[in-house]
Amino acid sequence: MYKINENYLKLPGSYLFSTIGKKVAAYTAEHPEKQIIRLGIGDVTQPLAPAILEAMHKAVDEMGAAGTFRGYAPDLGYEFLRNAIAECDYQQRGADIQADEIFVSDGAKCDSGNIQEIFSLDNRIAVCDPVYPVYVDTNAMAGRAGNYDPETEMWSNVIYMPCLAENGFVPELPKKTPDLIYLCFPNNPTGSAVTKDQLQVWVDYARRAGAVIIYDAAYEAYISEENVPHTIYECAGARTCAIELKSFSKNAGFTGVRLGYTVVPKELKCGETALHSLWARRHGTKYNGAPYIVQRAGEAVYSEAGRIQLKEQVDYYMRNARTIREGLKDAGYTVSGGVNAPYIWLKTPGQMTAWEFFDHLLEEAGVVGTPGSGFGPGGEGYFRLTAFGSYENTVAALERIRKI
Numbered sequence: 001m002y003k004i005n006e007n008y009l010k011l012p013g014s015y016l017f018s019t020i021g022k023k024v025a026a027y028t029a030e031h032p033e034k035q036i037i038r039l040g041i042g043d044v045t046q047p048l049a050p051a052i053l054e055a056m057h058k059a060v061d062e063m064g065a066a067g068t069f070r071g072y073a074p075d076l077g078y079e080f081l082r083n084a085i086a087e088c089d090y091q092q093r094g095a096d097i098q099a100d101e102i103f104v105s106d107g108a109k110c111d112s113g114n115i116q117e118i119f120s121l122d123n124r125i126a127v128c129d130p131v132y133p134v135y136v137d138t139n140a141m142a143g144r145a146g147n148y149d150p151e152t153e154m155w156s157n158v159i160y161m162p163c164l165a166e167n168g169f170v171p172e173l174p175k176k177t178p179d180l181i182y183l184c185f186p187n188n189p190t191g192s193a194v195t196k197d198q199l200q201v202w203v204d205y206a207r208r209a210g211a212v213i214i215y216d217a218a219y220e221a222y223i224s225e226e227n228v229p230h231t232i233y234e235c236a237g238a239r240t241c242a243i244e245l246k247s248f249s250k251n252a253g254f255t256g257v258r259l260g261y262t263v264v265p266k267e268l269k270c271g272e273t274a275l276h277s278l279w280a281r282r283h284g285t286k287y288n289g290a291p292y293i294v295q296r297a298g299e300a301v302y303s304e305a306g307r308i309q310l311k312e313q314v315d316y317y318m319r320n321a322r323t324i325r326e327g328l329k330d331a332g333y334t335v336s337g338g339v340n341a342p343y344i345w346l347k348t349p350g351q352m353t354a355w356e357f358f359d360h361l362l363e364e365a366g367v368v369g370t371p372g373s374g375f376g377p378g379g380e381g382y383f384r385l386t387a388f389g390s391y392e393n394t395v396a397a398l399e400r401i402r403k404i
């Protein structure tokens with residue numbers, strides 16, 4: 001008689017986006033004349049850049065000719081892409097990462113969920129609160145998170161590291177010692193970033209504690225400040241204690257195309273065992289990794305034309321971010337983020353809960369955002385707005401918000 005993985009039953013319902021959908025539908029039914037503006041989506045809206053399309057078209061044609069057809073991709077990903085990544089994302093930044101330490105994949109969500117499988121169930125994880133929910137959810141499904149308490153909205157075996165206004169939305173070192181530390185900077189949802197000095201403190205701590213940092217750099221392309229590191233490997237010693245996750249989704253519009261990678265340095269070892277050798281056995285090798293056509297599209301991200309076109313897209317979103325940030329400040333809101341990330345994090349006014357503010361914004365302005373409490377208990381009393389909409393809609397939304 002088969003049994004199910006009962007850890008799945010412990011997961012609380014993910015009501016966030018379905019509740020938002022229901023509330024918006026109800027509002028639209030009541031006010032059919034009102035046009036809703038969505039600043040809640042965590043998805044890009046700009047189409048693929050011409051340099052990327054061109055590379056994909058060319059790769060499609062190659063797949064149709066006997067001489068250039070390709071079957072299963074190599075385990076780590078094609079060398080042309082790994083070389084471009086190693087050079088442009090690491091070596092040009094003074095970070096010592098080699099092409100054979102890069103594992104190409106179909107996106108950072110899968111990798112951030114699967115990476116926990118190479119670690120024992122005995123490990124204790126630490127996460128920022130609030131944060132992208134995938135890290136906790138996947139550890140809970142594996143049975144590493146303990147039990148969920150609906151009262152506190154916390155898992156019994158997870159170390160939560162509060163990211164609040166008092167600490168600039170950057171966590172302090174935890175009091176209990178974790179084994180796996182998930183860090184995401186620039187952060188989703190708070191939009192906060194760490195300086196190189198702040199991140200060095202974490203690297204030093206992990207080495208002392210014998211912990212591994214799993215560093216999610218999905219929003220690296222949005223960094224605008226000089227002292228914010230683009231990769232954790234800018235920090236001394238990170239090669240022996242950190243794994244880095246990266247995505248082509250938010251910088252190049254690949255949310256539907258699917259491409260990402262994970263860096264596991266060869267020096268990262270548990271006793272004698274290199275984690276590199278474990279991740280080499282991950283599922284997804286050959287069969288579920290990124291297709292040739294997509295890896296060629298990824299290569300074009302690093303071409304001269306690609307870089308120019310994608311910088312324009314990032315600049316476009318960041319103009320939206322500035323519009324939201326400055327507009328909200330003028331209207332008297334307490335805001336952060338939006339400088340090194342496409343997310344603006346605002347304190348809900350007058351002790352409103354995150355959901356009360358959601359209703360308020362929808363009712364009074366017809367603007368949809370995301371309640372901070374959907375990203376962990378530390379997000380209560382906060383609200384996320386994203387810069388991924390059109391500029392026209394962003395300006396219109398801010399005009400409406402200023403009037404309430």
Ligand SMILES: *Cc1c(COP(=O)(O)O)cnc(C)c1O
Pocket residue numbers: 106107108109110112132184188216218246247248249250254255259260
């Ligand atoms: C969007 C996002 C990802 C997911 O990236 P994909 O490559 O599309 O799977 C990973 N981490 C964070 C923090 C994100 O916000």
